[in-house]
Amino acid sequence: MTASDKPILRIDGLTVDFLSEGDPVRAVDNVSFDVCPGETLVILGESGSGKSVSTGTVMGLIDCPPGDIVSGTLVFDGTDLSRLDNEGRRELNGRRIAMIFQDPLAYLNPVYTVGRQIAEVFESHGAGEGGAMRGRVVRLLERVGIPEAETRVDYYPHQFSGGQRQRVMIAMAIALEPDILIADEPTTALDVSVQAQILDLLRDLQRETGMALIMITHDLEVAAAMADRIIVMNAGKVVESGRAEDVFTNPRHSYTRRLMSAVPHGDPKKRSRPVEQEVLLQVAHLSKHYKLGSGPFAPKREFKAVDDVSFTLRRGETVGIVGESGSGKSSIARMLLRLNEPTSGSALFAGEDIFKLEGRALNGFRRKVQMVFQDPFGSMNPRMNVRSIISEPWAIHRDILPRQRWNERVVELLELVGLKPEHAERYPHQFSGGQRQRIAIARALASEPELIVCDEAVSALDVSIQMQVIELLADLRQRLGLSYIFITHDLPIVRQFADRILVMQRGKIVEEGETEALFVSPRHEYTRALLNAVPQPKWLQRDPTPLAG
Amino acid sequence: QNASEIKIVLPEQPANLEPCGTIITNVGQILSRNVVEPLTIIDPKSGQPTSGLATEWKQTDPNTWQLKLREGVKFQDGAAFNAEAVKFSIERMTGGKLTCSNIAKFGNAKLTVTPIDDLTVEIKSDTPQPILPTLLSVVMIVSPNTPADKAVNDPVGTGPFKLSSFTPQTVVLEAFDGYWGEKPAIARASYVWRPESSIRAAMVETGEADLTPSIAIQDATNPETDFAYLNSETTAIRIDAGFAPLDDVRIRKALNLAIDWNGLAQLFGEDVQRASQMVVTGINGHDDKLAPWAFDAEKARALIAEAKAAGVPVDTEIELIGRNGIYPNGTEAMEAMMAMWQDVGLNVKLTMLDVNDWLRYLQKPFPESRGPNLLQMMHDNNKGDAAFTVPIFYTSGGSYSTFNDAAFDKEIADAMAATGEDRTAKFKAIFAKVHEELAVDIPMFHMIGYTRVGSRLEWKPDITTNSEIPLANIGLKD
């Protein structure tokens, strides 16, 4: 690839505030960077450090007010973006500048099929009309690895798994092969092999069209694999920038150094020996078939999302579930929490079948089991501030904590997950993706459960905070005997944190085993593919051969 | 629009066009003397019957009348008008197989009709009928081809107009070529209906319509087109004399005296006449010399004080029962009267009811639960004789009567049987007694109707306008 030297996008001295009745919150503070055609700029940084906001301003997506662009110039290909009128902005957005949002569910319109939403990109820029676009849309979906794309174009966002939605977002962004693509954590919900496929796709696009790529990620391996240059942000400021190799091999700023050293490497001491042999959860022959149909009158068919899954979880144990995106992991989690009814199967929690619980017993069970949702934003009531969100379990189960201690405890929990006490008064939409995820974790911890189901609970966190959270969880496990079902795509994390691992593919558990054993000698072909798909730093890549998968 | 076509706006849609229901205003205004004709016609000035389809009549004995019928009359369907047709029409009316409003005028009399020859009939009744010719003005003669056991919406009569169409929007009448009388100036008349008086007035003003009866006084603003007419309606308050304190005549008189009649009259327009009795001038039995009660609050208070001293419970709550929409400004009038009565110290409370609820108080049997009450009402006698008024109001058995006096019943029966001058004098005596001695009601006003007549038409309303608008009497200017 040939990176030309003339930047296609240059940001200079960007400062963004969020205004409120009190002092303004400075989200981005004097940030400058640029990116050239064909080049990949990776933005690393602490969660909440202003990565999404600063890239959002490029697209003109910050609501002003309450957002306030205090200063800064944004020049795209010679045009000053801040001077553009609506029509000029519209011309650029989607065609020349495109963006992959961090939170794919919220950012997809729930009432339109994904096919239509993708086709709108074409329509908006006169690249084609409705029906004729279908073929192109299907091809795009296939390119991002959506299975059965031909039928799935007609599905609605809620019928997709987290990772699939993310890929829909990606398809939408690359539809018109933009000059510059801003990818805000585009692979958090993707398993390693799909991730590799997507990264390849992006690289291919860069090679073919000279697309510039700004990529925000917490995954250092991904960063290393993609970056030409890296900037590191912390507390709204750019603290370090430079060539990828330099930043990785020779970090200068203390935050960067902390980041680099926090990389988990299967440190087994985080793993627990199950203190007890008592079986907490016994899942047997669990299946979930979704009824599918694109319109209200279309014929229905069934889709086996979870297919005869069985496993056990002992008290104090952590079971990690890894696997293909769309393989039914979240579906299992939702069924275990009685949010979806299973098609068949049973799950005994402490000897009682979860699926048969009613009334009081069900409430008692729900108190003992908590979930961190894959989509934290959606899982919080937009009308409730963080204080109410976190204290809700106590309001539901009055015996957990006396009312006068609520405020105190909220602050405590916020600090445990690395947030500040003043965040308690804010509302969910006023947070960054990672911050929301931490609020969700704090809420799950609030009810002092026995089992927490974490669905991609740490995927939006930067490595240092990730470590802090993992340590917190491990500590609770140690002290209180908590059990976890830990669904993730992040192999190093499960390796470090889980005792046992289930590998899922197409609704089935294809392999199950002790963590170390599984990592060291995977038996199933898919597992092997997963483990081998770990990306290589870009500066070591000779030629980008397709990864096994 | 053709010059000889006119459009009339009525306040209400006629529910049906059954010729037996012509005493219902909106049916009568369309059918009466247009499509169907009666045997006799009441002269609006004298109140006396004049020839209609019957040309002559004589009483052969107190229970029997003989009528001569008009010659050369044909029904609109071609049938001949003759004694048999009269017999058919009267029997259809009295047969009880269909609901017939007009029969009410006959009370419970049983009629037997016998054709003497083709154009002579004899009508016998079980009780003496001194005013049968007057009563016959409500007998509409219909074609013998009309079903005898079913109410109809397509009446066929002998009138100058025949029904052309009847839809929910309009009724259209067309001139009938075979009419026996003079050919009317108007060839075609359509009737539409709008309840809102101001809209009706506006329609005539803009020329969309040519005539509308009964517009509200506040809409009658143009002296060129708007005509007032005494409409034979008399408004009154009935006093339920069966309950204390209303059983005391002083209180009843005080009720009459306490009203500022001139002030109240403003609600109904400057042309209304203060009433002293329940029938209007021109009705046989009306007494012109009977002076209405005048406003005298002091005297009213004095009477009340006197009654109180005599132990009458004057503080008892008296219910004033009004009916919504009974006549224009009816509610306001009740409010005003209530205020005036309260002013002289009577404890009067107003209740406004819907028609059906109000009817329970109007007609016997009265509700058991009632207490001392005053009832707002309106009486319409345009049939020329006090016989249509006196018995129902003042005999013990009268269906509106709250009054029970055997001696008075006898007086009334006497008057009802009398004829000629004697009859008139006896009715006058009854009205005088009711007014001065008994004071069982509070006559208010003889009401005025306003009609707006478009500039094309040559026509003036009169006392019969509330029951008929004979198109044949309407002329066209130029």
Add this chain to the structure above:
Amino acid sequence: MMLGYIGRRAYHSVISVIGLLTLVFFLTRLTGDPSALYLPLDSSLEARQAFARLNGLDQPIYVQFFQYLHNLLSLDFGQSLRQNRSAIEVALEAFPATLKLAVVAMTLSIALAIVVGALAAARPGSLFDRIAGLVSLAGASTPDFWIAIVGILVFAVGLGVLPTSGTGSGLHWIMPIFVLMLRPFGLLVQVVRGTMISALASPFIKTAHAKGMKRRKIIFGHALRNSLLPVITVAGDLATGLINGAVVVETIFGWPGIGKLMIDSIIQRDFAVVQSTILVTAIAIFIVNIAIDLLYAVLDPRIRY
């Protein structure tokens, strides 16, 4: 699945309509004996009894009810006491006029309200928003007969550009429709505006901007579609209000519709007609409601029955 749902709904609705008719039958009989209303005021008690006998009103109420049910089976809905003909015929004759008015008025007010409400929501607090709010609210809270009469006085009498009332040419439609639209329009503008403001703050609107979609399409495609549920619900309620009779308009402008018929029949205690009109309007209303419920599922794929 959908067909099953429709079937179930239809079944429930039939039961409800039968229940409704039973309810109406018995309850109307609580509002007094009609005989007095049908005869002249001065008719005798015997005459009234004869009337009751003639029309079967002297029977015990349950006998009347079984007679009614029996007749229903042979599609005989009873005779109108007032109009001398079959009650259902009266009702069916009056219905189209009302339906026409309702359909036109609702279509126009929904369309207009959506445009105005959406544009107002696009810039809350702007001049357009304020004016649209004031005008629509003023319309919705002014008595309709007031507007109707003033409209006639101004446009028909004063300016002479429109006919006062009646049916016929297209001009006759203008004022009735305008008067009928006021309340639905006012209410819908407020509902559209409110829900649209929330919808426009959703993250997926940002996606649409990022795609470079036209503002108009974002407002009317994405935001609107997500706020339509309450809008069509309220519109449905307003529509049923109109189906039940645009009484004021029907009376003032002389449209021979079902609303006026219903009121007259109720006041006149013409029970058979009351029952028949309610049957006709109830069927229409149930159909509207089923249609709206189906529309929910069409508009929002997450809603399944």
Add this chain to the structure above:
Amino acid sequence: MTELTLPSVKSPGALRQLAIYLTRDKLALCAAVFLLVLIVCVLVGPLFVGELAGKLGLRQRNLPPFALEHGFIYILGADTLGRPILARLIVGAQNTLGIAAAAVFCSMAVGGTLGLAAGYSERWYSHVILRLADVVMSFPSLLLALIVLYTLGPSMTNLVIVLAITRMPIFIRTARAEVLELRERMFVSAARSMGAGSGRILFRHIAPLVLPTLVTIAAIDFATVILAESSLSFLGLGIQPPDFTWGAMVANGRGYLKTAWWIAFWPGLAILLTTLSLNILASWARTVADPLQRWRLQSLRKAPR
């Protein structure tokens, strides 16, 4: 508003905070002031002008407004019985607002709750509630009023019940429609997974999002109810002369629109202004209650540049 939508309500400065928000929206401030004045009138007005409102003045019937020779109280003119309209407006406010507020509040509270239940649950009672709403929708309000009048007799409470029942379906159906969508949202699942009971989910999570729409409808329904009341009093249900409401005043004046417009105009204007104020306040409250919109009412302090 619930504790959750305005979490600061519990803290001592909450009312002050609301007051500050109110001053930020000038229109809402005017509306609030108007309503406040109205409430004061309702409470103390009758003490001063109660006598005058009922005092006949048959010789100054239909006195035009702005003529001062009869005293200031006749500034708005006199009605058909020569009573000062200003005094009557003040005295009539009490009944008008009392009835409308009670009826609208009842129908919103009961209808809203039933709608929440019907939307959230799929049990049998959900269907029953909905079909009942259909039945009420198809049941002419006038008939209901007559039945109540005949069986229970006229009284304020009965009037409120009739009005509340007839206005209820719109709240039931709107609340339900919103719930159908909201219950599919993730945060509802999340709350359920925490063990929240249906009550909590409905009233703490869903209701705050449904309420703004209901309040919008209620604010407009206020006018509808005031006018409906006047048409019911024609049947004898509800407020009877000499008591009166604004609606009755408008109805009284309808025959005089051409000759004495002021009789219907002032009470109509009063109804309009009240509804308008309520709506403006409702839309203000909607903004306050929505964290995403609240900034519109905050004084945003920018950083120095």
